[in-house]
Amino acid sequence: MPKRFEFSADFDHPVDRVHALLTDEGYWRSRMPPQSRGSVRVDRTSDGDGQSLVTVTMTEAVDTDTFPALVRKVVRGEMRMERIDTWRAVHDGRASGTLAGSATGIPVTIDGEYTLRPGASGSVLDVRGTTTVRIPLVGSQIELLVRQMVSQVVERDRAEAHRRLDNG
Numbered sequence: 187m188p189k190r191f192e193f194s195a196d197f198d199h200p201v202d203r204v205h206a207l208l209t210d211e212g213y214w215r216s217r218m219p220p221q222s223r224g225s226v227r228v229d230r231t232s233d234g235d236g237q238s239l240v241t242v243t244m245t246e247a248v249d250t251d252t253f254p255a256l257v258r259k260v261v262r263g264e265m266r267m268e269r270i271d272t273w274r275a276v277h278d279g280r281a282s283g284t285l286a287g288s289a290t291g292i293p294v295t296i297d298g299e300y301t302l303r304p305g306a307s308g309s310v311l312d313v314r315g316t317t318t319v320r321i322p323l324v325g326s327q328i329e330l331l332v333r334q335m336v337s338q339v340v341e342r343d344r345a346e347a348h349r350r351l352d353n354g
Contacts, residue, residue, distance in 0.1 A: 188316040189329040191298070191336055195311040195344035199351045201302050204309050205281045207347055208302075209240040209273050217346065223247035233274075242271045250291075257292070257328060260321055265291035269339075271300070279304055285315060287336075293320040294332055313340050 197204050207213050211228040218226050224246030231239050245268045250261050266289065273283040280303045287296030298315020317332040319325040 187326065188318040189326070189333050190316050191314070191333045193313045193337055193340045195313075195340055196305055196308070197311065197344070197347065197351070198308045201279055201281060201304055201309045202276055203351060204311070204347065205273065205276050205302055207350055208271075209242075213347075213350060214242050214244065218244065218246070238275045240273045242269075242273075244269045248289075254331060256324060257331065260324065260328070261291040263291050265289055273300070276302075285313070292328070294318065294328070296332065296336060298336075311340075311344070 209228075211226075214226045214228060218224050224244065227243045229241045229243075231241065233239055245266060248265045248267050250258050250265050253261070268288050270286045271283060272285075274281060280301065282302070283300040285296065285298040285300060288294065295318045296315060297318075298313055301312040301314075303310055303312070313336075315336075317329045317336065319328040319332065321328065
């Protein structure tokens with residue numbers, strides 16, 4: 187059964203500046219360490235209504251040695267994780283997007299949505315979605331770990347975005 191997640195990240199910067207950063211190819215490329223076994227691709231397209239879309243695809247081979255024993259037991263072969271963020275343009279002071287994640291070696295999916303909206307001191311990024319792991323007996327335990335990983339990713343994204351925005 188899928189596990190729901192919901193997180194928020196506050197920014198001391200307006201929606202348009204945060205959105206510009208989250209759709210900047212240089213920002214995402216800088217997030218992939220040079221020694222990693224991963225890649226970043228940023229595509230600028232339009233949807234069926236002609237609205238601009240920015241899609242960020244990050245793929246990385248992951249060393250499973252740091253995973254909990256429960257996860258290591260069920261991973262089959264190399265584990266490659268993929269994250270796809272898609273952002274729409276800012277409209278009426280807000281922006282929305284989607285998030286999708288998957289991995290090889292384990293049947294996990296992450297589906298969610300972003301809302302970037304004005305906040306008391308700048309803007310707020312709301313992240314909502316679900317994690318699903320299709321493994322009998324232990325899937326729900328792994329879903330909880332995946333949900334925790336999503337929380338950590340949101341926090342790392344927030345911290346790096348703050349650093350970048352505060353330094354101009």
